[in-house]
Amino acid sequence: MNNLLKGSTGDWEIVIGIEIHAQIISESKLFSGSSTIFGSEHNTQVSFVDAGMPGMLPVINSICVEQAVKTGLGLNAKINNFSIFDRKNYFYPDLPQGYQISQFDQPIVGEGKVLIDLEGNIEKEVRIERLHLEQDAGKSLHDQHPSYSFVDLNRSGVALMEIVSMPDMSSSEEAQAYVKKIRNIMKYLRTCDGNMDEGSLRADINVSVRKPGDDLGTRCEIKNVNSIKFIGQAIEYEAKRQIKLIEDGELIKQQTRLFDPKKGQTRSMRSKEEAHDYRYFPDPDLLPLTFTDEFVENIRKTLPELPDIRRRRFVDDFNLSPYDASILVSERETADYFEIASEGVNSKLVCNWIVGELFSFLNKVNKTIDQSPITPQNLGKLINLIDDGTITGRIAKDIFEIMTESGDDPISIVDSNNMRQVSDEGEIEKIIDSIIELNPDQVKALEDKPNLMGWFVGQVMKETQGRANPQKVNDILNSKLLK
Amino acid sequence: MANLTNLCLHEARDGLIKKSFSTRDLIIDHIDAMESSRNLNAFITETPELALKSADLSDKNFANQNNRPLEGIPLGIKDMFCTKDVLTTASSKMLSSFIPPYESTVTDNLWKKGAILLGKLNNDEFAMGSSNETSFFGPVINPWKKNDSTESLVPGGSSGGSAASVAAGVGVGSLGTDTGGSIRQPAAFTGTVGLKPTYGRCSRWGIIAFASSLDQAGPITRNVKDNAILLKNMCSHDSKDTTSSSKEIPDFESSVGKSIKGLKVGIPSEFIQDGMSEDIIEMWTKGKEWLKAAGAEIIDISLPNTKYALPCYYIIAPAEASSNLSRYDGVRFGHSVNSNDINEMYEKTRSEGFGDEVKRRIMIGTYVLSSGYYDAYYLKAQKVRSLISLDYSQAFNKVDVLLTPSTPNSAFNLNEKCDDPLSMYLNDVFTVPVNLAGLPAISIPSSKDKNGLPLGLQLIGKPFDEETLYSFANVIEESSNFKSLDNKWWLKDE
Numbered sequence: 001m002n003n004l005l006k007g008s009t010g011d012w013e014i015v016i017g018i019e020i021h022a023q024i025i026s027e028s029k030l031f032s033g034s035s036t037i038f039g040s041e042h043n044t045q046v047s048f049v050d051a052g053m054p055g056m057l058p059v060i061n062s063i064c065v066e067q068a069v070k071t072g073l074g075l076n077a078k079i080n081n082f083s084i085f086d087r088k089n090y091f092y093p094d095l096p097q098g099y100q101i102s103q104f105d106q107p108i109v110g111e112g113k114v115l116i117d118l119e120g121n122i123e124k125e126v127r128i129e130r131l132h133l134e135q136d137a138g139k140s141l142h143d144q145h146p147s148y149s150f151v152d153l154n155r156s157g158v159a160l161m162e163i164v165s166m167p168d169m170s171s172s173e174e175a176q177a178y179v180k181k182i183r184n185i186m187k188y189l190r191t192c193d194g195n196m197d198e199g200s201l202r203a204d205i206n207v208s209v210r211k212p213g214d215d216l217g218t219r220c221e222i223k224n225v226n227s228i229k230f231i232g233q234a235i236e237y238e239a240k241r242q243i244k245l246i247e248d249g250e251l252i253k254q255q256t257r258l259f260d261p262k263k264g265q266t267r268s269m270r271s272k273e274e275a276h277d278y279r280y281f282p283d284p285d286l287l288p289l290t291f292t293d294e295f296v297e298n299i300r301k302t303l304p305e306l307p308d309i310r311r312r313r314f315v316d317d318f319n320l321s322p323y324d325a326s327i328l329v330s331e332r333e334t335a336d337y338f339e340i341a342s343e344g345v346n347s348k349l350v351c352n353w354i355v356g357e358l359f360s361f362l363n364k365v366n367k368t369i370d371q372s373p374i375t376p377q378n379l380g381k382l383i384n385l386i387d388d389g390t391i392t393g394r395i396a397k398d399i400f401e402i403m404t405e406s407g408d409d410p411i412s413i414v415d416s417n418n419m420r421q422v423s424d425e426g427e428i429e430k431i432i433d434s435i436i437e438l439n440p441d442q443v444k445a446l447e448d449k450p451n452l453m454g455w456f457v458g459q460v461m462k463e464t465q466g467r468a469n470p471q472k473v474n475d476i477l478n479s480k481l482l483k
Numbered sequence: 484m485a486n487l488t489n490l491c492l493h494e495a496r497d498g499l500i501k502k503s504f505s506t507r508d509l510i511i512d513h514i515d516a517m518e519s520s521r522n523l524n525a526f527i528t529e530t531p532e533l534a535l536k537s538a539d540l541s542d543k544n545f546a547n548q549n550n551r552p553l554e555g556i557p558l559g560i561k562d563m564f565c566t567k568d569v570l571t572t573a574s575s576k577m578l579s580s581f582i583p584p585y586e587s588t589v590t591d592n593l594w595k596k597g598a599i600l601l602g603k604l605n606n607d608e609f610a611m612g613s614s615n616e617t618s619f620f621g622p623v624i625n626p627w628k629k630n631d632s633t634e635s636l637v638p639g640g641s642s643g644g645s646a647a648s649v650a651a652g653v654g655v656g657s658l659g660t661d662t663g664g665s666i667r668q669p670a671a672f673t674g675t676v677g678l679k680p681t682y683g684r685c686s687r688w689g690i691i692a693f694a695s696s697l698d699q700a701g702p703i704t705r706n707v708k709d710n711a712i713l714l715k716n717m718c719s720h721d722s723k724d725t726t727s728s729s730k731e732i733p734d735f736e737s738s739v740g741k742s743i744k745g746l747k748v749g750i751p752s753e754f755i756q757d758g759m760s761e762d763i764i765e766m767w768t769k770g771k772e773w774l775k776a777a778g779a780e781i782i783d784i785s786l787p788n789t790k791y792a793l794p795c796y797y798i799i800a801p802a803e804a805s806s807n808l809s810r811y812d813g814v815r816f817g818h819s820v821n822s823n824d825i826n827e828m829y830e831k832t833r834s835e836g837f838g839d840e841v842k843r844r845i846m847i848g849t850y851v852l853s854s855g856y857y858d859a860y861y862l863k864a865q866k867v868r869s870l871i872s873l874d875y876s877q878a879f880n881k882v883d884v885l886l887t888p889s890t891p892n893s894a895f896n897l898n899e900k901c902d903d904p905l906s907m908y909l910n911d912v913f914t915v916p917v918n919l920a921g922l923p924a925i926s927i928p929s930s931k932d933k934n935g936l937p938l939g940l941q942l943i944g945k946p947f948d949e950e951t952l953y954s955f956a957n958v959i960e961e962s963s964n965f966k967s968l969d970n971k972w973w974l975k976d977e
Contacts, residue, residue, distance in 0.1 A: 048585060052810040054578065055565045055587060055689040057724050087806050089852070091829055098809020147823075151814065279852035281861060284696035284803050287725055 003171040004212065007243045014239045015208045015216060016175045017167035020182055021160050022192040023136065023200035024067045030135050030159035031058030031101065038198050042141075042152040050157040052096030057285050060085075064159040065289065067191040068108050068133050069299050071161055074185045074306055075128050077112025079296050085133075085286045088278040093151050094138035102162075104280040107132035108289065114185065115308055116177040117326050126178050127166040136160050161192070167206065167216070172235040176228050179203055180330070181307075188306055188332045196226050203231060207238045209246070217242070218252040222266050225259050234259040238266050310335055318347040327355055333370045340376035341383075349383045357397070361404055373407040374400070382410040394466045395419050423469040425476065428460070431468075432476055435459050446481055453477060487512040492556060492655040492709035499545065499555045506541040506555035506599075510534050513557040513601055516653045522973040523624045523651055525644040527562050528570045529602040537599040544597065553716050554597030559648045559657040562603045563610055564590050564700070565689040569600070573691045574618035575608045577811045577818045577836035587689025588721045589658065589700045596716045601654045604644030608838045609808065610660055610693040613668055613910040615643025616901055617840040625673060625894050626651040626968055629934035636894040636936070639669030639910075645703045646673040650968055656704040656713050660690060662697045663796050664890075664914025667926035670703055671889035671939025674928040674967055676710045676956065677703045679914075681947045682921035683728035684714075686721030692807040694800040695726075697918040705967065707927065707956045711735035714949065730947050738950035739957045744778030746951070749882035753789035754913060756891055762932035763888045770886055770929060770940045773962035774955065782882055786874040791867045792916035797908060798851050798864035799919070804841075805848025811836060843904065868919050875920040879945045884955050887913050889926040889939035913941060923949045927956045928965040937965070 004011040029036055032049035049056040072079050086104040109131035115123045138156035142149045163182060169175045183201055186192035194201050203226075208219035220242070222234050237259075242252050254272040259265075305313070307329040314325035314335075328351060329335045342350040358379065362372060382399060385391045391399065391414060399410050399419065406413075414420060422428060435456065436443055446452045460473045487509045490498060498504055514531045534557065541555035565571050565583035572578045586594070594600070607617040614637035615623040623643040625636040627650065638647040642659030646669035649657050659666040661679035670677025678701045685700040692698060702713035715736060720729040750771065771781050813819030813832030820831035837845070851860035878885065891912055900907045917924040923946070926939040940959055944952040 051815055053585075053816070054571075054573070054581070054583070054691045054810070055585075055687075057688050059723060059725055089806050089809060091809065091812060093812070093814045093825065096810060096815060098812060099806050277854045279806070279849065279854070279857075281802060281806070281852050281857070284694070285692075285725065 003174070005209075005239060005243060007247050009247050011212060012209045012239070012243050013212045014170050014235065015167045015210060015219075016169040016171075016235060017206040017219075018165045018169070018175060018178060019204040019206075020163040020179065021202045021204070022071075022163065022182075022186055022194075024064050024159040024161060025190055025193060026061060026063045026067060026159055028061055028063075029157040030061055030064050030133065032157050034157065036158050038200075040154055042150075043154060045154040046156065050096065050153055052098070058101060058283070060286065060289065061159065064133060065108070065291070066299055067159075068131060068161055069291075069296055070189050070303065071163075071186060071191045072109030072112065072131050073296075073300055073303055074189045074191075075109070075112035075114055075131065075163070075182075077128055077131060078110035080106065080108055080110055081291055081293065081296070082106070083108040083132075083289045085283045085289065086280045087283045088280055090276045090278060092137065092140075093149070094140045094153070094156065096138065096153060096156055100135055100137065101283055101286070102134035103132035114178070114181050116174060116181045117330070118173065118177055121322055121326070124174065126168045126174075129164040129166050131161055131163045134160050134162055167208075172232040175205065175235055176232050179228060179231055184307055184330060184332065188304055196228070199226060202226050205231060205234060205238075207235055207242070208252070209239055209242045217246075218254050220252065220255045220257050220266075222257045222259050223269060230259055230261050233261070233264050234266055237264060241266065307332075307335075314338075318342065318351070320348065320351055324351050324355065331369065333368065337369050337372070337376045341380040343380060345380040345383050346387050349387065350380065353379060353383060357400055373405070374403045375407070378403060378407075378409055385410055385414060389423060389469070390414065390420055392421050392466060392468070392470060394461075395421070398466075419467060421469050422464050422467045423472060425472060428468055428472055429476055431460055431463050432456075432473075432480060435463070436480065443481065450482075453481070456481070486516075488516045488652045490655070491705045492712060495655050496553070496556060496712070499541075500550065502545065506538040506545065507535065509555060510538040510557055510599060513654060516651070517601055517648075519974050520648070520651050520653050523626060523647050524621050525605055525623050525648040525651065525653065526559065526602040527572055527574065527605050527620050527644070530569060530600050533569070534599050534601055541597060541599065551595070551597035553593060553712075556598045556656070557601045557654050558593065558598050559601050559604045559645060559654040560590055561606050561642050561645045561657065561659050563606060563660050563691045563693075564658060565691065566590055566600065566603065569603065571603065571691070572620070573609045574606050574620055575837065575841070576619045578691075579619060579818065581817055583689075585689060588686035588719065588723065589690070589717050591689075592717055592719050593658075598716070604642070604648055604657060606644055606659075607641035607665075608841050609691065609804070610641040610662055610665055610698075611804070611840050611844055612640040613664070613907050614895070614900065615640040615669070616897070617838055619838060622897060623647050624897070624973070626971075626973060627673060627894060627936055628972065629936060632934070635897040637672070637897055637899075639672035639890075639894065641665040642669050642677075642703065646670050646675050646677065649673070649675045649703050649705060651971070651973065656702055656709055658700060658717070659703050660693070660698055660700050661914075661918065662693050662699075662800060663918050664911040666701045666703060667889050667914050667924060667939070667941060668910060670926040671928070671937065671941075672894040674937035674965065675703050675705060676707055676925065676927055676960075677701065678710050678714060678925040678949065678952070679917065679923060680714060680718065680949060681728070681923040682918075683726050684923070684947065684949070685718045686724040686727045688721055688723040688727075694803040695807060696803060697796075697800055699918070707953055707960050708736060708739045710925070710956075711739050711953045728947065733950055735949055735953055738953040741954040741957075742778065743774065743954050743958055745780070746884070746955075747780045747782055747882040748774050748955075749782050749784040749878050749885045751784055751786045751789065751878070751885055751887060753786050754887045756912070759888075759891060760932065762893070762930070762938060763891065766930040766938050766940060767886070767888055769963075770959060773959055774886065776962070777958045779955075784878050784881060784885070786871075786878060786916070788867065788870045788874050789916055792871055792919055793908065793912055795864045795867040795871065796911070796915040796919060797847070798860050799868060801844040801848030802852050802861050803848070805845045805852065808837075808841070808845055840904070871916055872920045875916075875922060875943075883945070883951055885943040887941045887943065889913060889941040893932045893934070893936035893938055917943055922946060923952055925952045925956050927959045927963075928967075929959055929963045930965065
């Protein structure tokens with residue numbers, strides 16, 4: 001695969017590693033019983049533990065441990081039955097304890113791997129270095145008062161998984177595909193909702209460049225990128241910036257950078273010299289986290305079918321192309337929708353309708369598939385109506401549009417609007433005869449221009465409001481006019 | 484009626500049950516004693532109104548025969564325990580106006596058993612010190628004085644107020660915390676009985692943290708039996724503290740008076756220090772004889788890594804403290820200095836809010852954890868800690884308890900060691916290894932030095948075997964015939 005970038009001195013290779021911070025789906029926080037509901041009134045989801053009050057102690061939430069193990073299994077990773085919580089020490093007003101409880105050299109999940117799906121139906125393996133559990137910080141609000149910053153501790157202590165990849169990606173497309181895949185796996189597992197707008201999934205992107213075959217270059221880390229689109233833009237910008245610097249004879253300085261979506265640029269946040277010394281050490285308030293193999297096996301039993309396996313099944317069982325199948329499984333909700341809609345229905349047609357009409361409608365109104373006004377059952381019915389000849393394909397599109405507005409059952413729409421297909425040959429013949437009679441000039445012209453047949457078809461359709469069976473119309477017209 | 488403060492905990496308990504006096508009578512005498520002992524500066528906060536209110540409830544419970552195990556028992560609580568709606572300062576300017584909206588598990592257990600809070604006791608700032616001189620609220624004065632001397636002595640620390648108040652007869656017992664000797668050393672300096680339970684025996688929830696892997700709450704009392712009673716009512720398994728033990732809690736009181744015949748006592752040779760005073764050596768020898776006379780077998784044993792305990796402790800404890808004390812940043816509670824710059828706000832808040840000893844330990848702790856030094860200090864100290872624990876577990880394959888002096892000296896003069904942190908730290912040489920190994924240990928007043936000051940013997944036990952400690956401590960108590968303080972000079976000074 002050729003992912004090289006052109007510079008003035010030749011080709012450059014980009015090397016990308018990604019740290020994903022994924023908020024765990026759990027009713028309460030990692031070390032306290034406070035609720036994790038997003039969007040609550042400021043500082044209402046805060047226990048004494050979350051506020052770092054004197055004498056308060058953390059107690060691990062076992063649900064979060066299960067979720068991390070589940071995710072680890074979904075990433076084909078080694079699960080560590082013994083792991084340690086460490087303190088990462090730094091001062092910031094939204095970090096009440098003055099340290100974040102995280103995992104440093106003994107994480108709960110070790111090495112794993114995922115397959116990412118690239119254009120042209122190509123797969124690539126990206127290795128996972130580790131997954132660890134940690135607490136989120138609160139939120140600093142700098143835009144609420146002219147001279148003060150406010151702190152909202154609702155998020156303080158919420159459980160995160162940090163998933164660290166190996167530097168196995170070499171283009172912005174691969175990086176985007178990787179984040180999408182991880183997000184998708186977690187959504188399948190229901191361990192993270194993957195909602196990047198609400199910050200439940202954020203990515204730190206490590207980018208470096210090198211001449212093909214050279215050793216790794218100095219990397220810069222772009223912090224907290226919060227959309228798939230921005231990930232692509234940030235990498236493109238950053239790689240070009242680094243190439244230009246090197247080609248101008250300068251050295252890359254190891255830095256933490258921020259992506260500015262308005263300018264489409266990255267800018268320096270702090271240099272290596274300014275980096276914090278986090279003084280990690282094992283948290284003495286927490287015992288090592290241990291669990292049995294049985295615990296892991298019980299979680300393994302609850303794993304749902306994951307996207308790669310589901311895609312294979314879609315190809316095998318529904319006779320879909322690998323491309324179609326991968327589109328359907330790329331969101332758990334879409335795949336679920338498809339499976340419901342295609343129960344007892346022509347699945348190939350269902351797939352076409354989802355990927356075509358439904359996606360373009362959802363796109364237009366900016367909705368996700370689980371917000372679709374057309375239920376999968378109703379879409380299935382609509383397709384059956386086409387398949388069994390009750391309606392024509394053209395009418396189906398009209399019905400679809402009605403369904404997007406009313407959400408009604410397509411059968412009742414057909415009945416109340418008299419939209420059934422006209423397949424009765426006598427009836428069609430009658431209509432054709434009257435058209436021929438009324439248009440002798442056209443009939444004559446047809447002798448020289450066989451293309452004019454389309455005009456006759458159009459007239460029949462006009463006469464029947466599109467309900468005439470197109471095959472029968474063609475057959476009758478052919479038999480009458482092409483002698 | 485004689486002054487009821489002369490009664491120890493179990494005498495007061497029995498008197499109340501027999502209705503020889505009311506709780507109100509008992510509490511009033513203790514409040515009087517507390518108020519007339521202010522020269523000792525043992526209390527930071529006195530809570531007489533609360534105490535009287537609780538006394539009335541206790542009297543009602545006695546009348547209705549609803550009395551609980553510690554009904555009406557007046558206690559002082561070290562100011563490291565968060566007490567709901569009662570000022571809790573850790574003896575620091577940083578928390579000098581902090582009123583917790585919650586109650587520590589240990590004190591909550593005591594109140595639920597009917598005990599009554601007299602007030603909050605002074606200690607070294609954030610429990611860092613061995614003389615109670617680092618308190619923002621001033622030093623505590625030891626009720627003991629040298630023979631024919633008026634010089635003020637320190638009560639030891641960090642639970643100096645807890646030990647001094649019990650020695651002075653204010654409250655029948657108190658709670659302390661012990662991270663490196665903070666219960667046992669002041670108990671030894673004031674002629675009181677102080678126990679540090681096994682790590683995990685008492686919940687740490689609601690206790691202001693100094694060094695989480697070492698901190699443990701414990702009772703200070705006038706005698707061994709009282710100590711056992713108080714411990715029984717303090718501890719519980721607490722789901723809010725992951726390090727708290729779910730082991731069954733025995734009736735410690737029934738171990739007091741139990742025979743020690745046939746049990747083995749280890750004498751660790753490494754605890755024999757150069758320049759140890761005659762008084763200490765003599766007490767130790769007498770201790771061995773008492774236990775032998777009671778039927779125990781004395782065995783010399785070795786704890787080879789003892790000499791590393793103090794340096795190891797002074798790496799691990801400050802490391803944890805430097806992180807535990809990060810939360811005092813002036814943002815949410817406690818002392819706070821405003822500034823337009825966030826770093827300046829931290830600097831000013833923490834410079835003003837913390838005293839010198841606390842700052843010193845935060846600096847040491849930050850240093851030993853910092854990148855490039857972690858392996859050489861913190862990591863190595865953790866390895867040494869494991870070796871020290873191993874020393875003890877091997878020793879306990881051979882013996883049931885260990886007998887050592889509690890401290891290398893008796894109480895020293897106020898201001899004597901203030902400017903010499905190293906010599907101050909050396910005061911913990913016999914107590915610190917016990918915390919590193921997480922073991923239970925008790926200090927029992929055993930004799931007096933040539934100046935008439937109390938000295939203590941320390942018994943160290945197997946994990947979760949406080950019962951054997953109490954049986955042995957009781958033998959020492961009965962053999963030593965230690966005379967508690969009779970000259971209440973501080974009352975006359977008023």
